[in-house]
Amino acid sequence: MLPGGVPEPVPLRDLRSLGFDETVALAVSLGAPKFRGEQIWRWVHGRMVDSIDEMTNLPKDLRAKLAEIATVGTLEVAEIQTSRDGTRKLRLTTRDGKSIESVIIPDGEKTTQCISSQVGCAIDCQFCATAKLGLSRNLEPGEIVDQVYRARKLLAEVDPGRRITNLVYMGMGEPLHNYDNMIASLRILTHDLGAGMSQRRITVSTAGMVPRIEKLGREDIRPNLAISLNASSDEVRDEIMPINRKWNIEKLLGAIRAYPLEARRRVTFEYVLLAGVNDSLADASRLAKLLRGIRCKVNIIPWNPHPDAPYQRPSAAAIDAFQNECKRLGLPTYLRTPRGDDIDAACGQLANRSNGAQLVQLRSRS
Numbered sequence: 001m002l003p004g005g006v007p008e009p010v011p012l013r014d015l016r017s018l019g020f021d022e023t024v025a026l027a028v029s030l031g032a033p034k035f036r037g038e039q040i041w042r043w044v045h046g047r048m049v050d051s052i053d054e055m056t057n058l059p060k061d062l063r064a065k066l067a068e069i070a071t072v073g074t075l076e077v078a079e080i081q082t083s084r085d086g087t088r089k090l091r092l093t094t095r096d097g098k099s100i101e102s103v104i105i106p107d108g109e110k111t112t113q114c115i116s117s118q119v120g121c122a123i124d125c126q127f128c129a130t131a132k133l134g135l136s137r138n139l140e141p142g143e144i145v146d147q148v149y150r151a152r153k154l155l156a157e158v159d160p161g162r163r164i165t166n167l168v169y170m171g172m173g174e175p176l177h178n179y180d181n182m183i184a185s186l187r188i189l190t191h192d193l194g195a196g197m198s199q200r201r202i203t204v205s206t207a208g209m210v211p212r213i214e215k216l217g218r219e220d221i222r223p224n225l226a227i228s229l230n231a232s233s234d235e236v237r238d239e240i241m242p243i244n245r246k247w248n249i250e251k252l253l254g255a256i257r258a259y260p261l262e263a264r265r266r267v268t269f270e271y272v273l274l275a276g277v278n279d280s281l282a283d284a285s286r287l288a289k290l291l292r293g294i295r296c297k298v299n300i301i302p303w304n305p306h307p308d309a310p311y312q313r314p315s316a317a318a319i320d321a322f323q324n325e326c327k328r329l330g331l332p333t334y335l336r337t338p339r340g341d342d343i344d345a346a347c348g349q350l351a352n353r354s355n356g357a358q359l360v361q362l363r364s365r366s
C-alpha cells in the first residue's frame with residue numbers, strides 16, 4: 001500500500017516476454033476464448049506490432065482490458081552504424097535506459113544476426129571489450145527477441161531482399177548466465193505461429209558454464225552449441241578466461257563429450273588468436289589433441305582490437321601457420337574474417353561505444 005491507502009500500481013506485463021501458453025492463459029484470464037490468445041501471439045511475434053492498439057482483429061473491450069495489465073515491450077533503436085562491409089550495428093535502448101548492441105551481418109545469401117543476452121557481462125574475459133562493462137542486468141526474454149524484430153523491421157526498410165536467416169547468441173553477455181530467459185527467448189523465436197525461426201539456424205555460445213551446458217543438453221529445444229575455448233592449456237585459459245579456474249578445460253570438454261549432439265551436427269569451438277599468448281604451433285597441436293574425437297569445427301577469430309587491452313592480433317603469416325597446423329592435424333578450421341570492425345561491431349568489440357564517444361561505464365571494482 002502507498003500512503004493514503006492507495007494500492008501499489010501493478011507493473012504492466014510485457015507481452016513480448018510471455019510464452020505462447022502464457023499468452024493464451026492471459027487472454028483466458030480476461031474472459032476471452034483461447035483463440036484470442038493465439039491472435040495476440042501472432043500480433044506480438046508474427047507481425048511484431050509495437051502496441052496493443054494495432055491488434056485490430058481483437059474486440060475493443062478486450063484490447064482495453066489487455067492495455068490495463070500489459071504492454072508490448074519494444075527496444076528503441078538509438079543508433080544504427082553501417083560498416084563499409086555492409087555489417088550494421090544497432091544500439092538499442094531498454095525502457096530503463098540501458099544500452100545494448102546487436103549486429104546484422106550479411107554474408108552472401110545468408111544474414112546472421114548477433115544478439116545480446118545481458119546488459120554487460122560478468123564473465124571477465126581479459127580480451128573482451130564487453131567484460132569491461134561488468135554486468136548491469138539480465139535481459140528479459142522480450143528484450144532478447146525484440147532485437148530480432150527491430151532488425152527484421154530495419155531490413156524490411158533498408159534492404160527488403162534480405163531476411164535474417166541465422167541467429168547467434170554472441171553479442172553482449174553470457175547466455176547461459178541468463179539461462180531461463182535465454183531458453184524462453186528460444187521458445188518464442190522458434191514458435192511456428194510467431195517468428196518461426198529454425199533451431200538449426202540458432203547458435204548459443206558460452207564461455208564454458210559447465211553445469212548449464214549439461215542442463216541445456218537436457219532441454220527439448222536444441223540450438224547449436226558454440227564454446228569459447230580460446231586456449232589449449234589451463235595455464236593460459238586461467239589467465240585470459242577466469243571462468244576456467246572454476247571449470248577447467250578437462251571439465252569443459254568432458255561436458256561437451258557427454259553432450260547429446262544430434263546427427264549431422266557439430267559443436268563449434270571459438271578460438272580467439274592472441275599474438276604470443278595462444279597462437280603457437282604447439283598450441284595448435286595441443287588443441288587438435290584436446291578436441292580429438294569430438295564432432296566439431298574450430299572458428300579462429302584473430303583478436304579484434306579495442307582500447308585498454310594488452311593484446312595484439314597475430315600477423316597474417318602467424319594466423320595462417322596456426323590454421324594450417326590445425327588442418328594438418330585433421331581439425332576442421334575456419335578463419336573468421338572480422339566483420340564490422342570499423343564500427344566496433346566485430347567479436348568482442350561490443351561496449352556501447354560509438355563515434356569515439358565513450359558510453360561505457362567502467363565497473364567499480366570493490
Ligand code: SAH
Nearest residue numbers: 128170174205206207228270303304347348
Ligand atoms: N559469453 C559468450 C557469448 C559471447 S560470444 C561466450 O563467451 O561464448 C563472443 C565471442 O567473441 C567469444 O567467442 C569470445 O571469445 C570472442 N571475443 C571476445 N573478445 C574478442 C576480441 N576482442 N576479438 C575477437 N574475438 C573476441
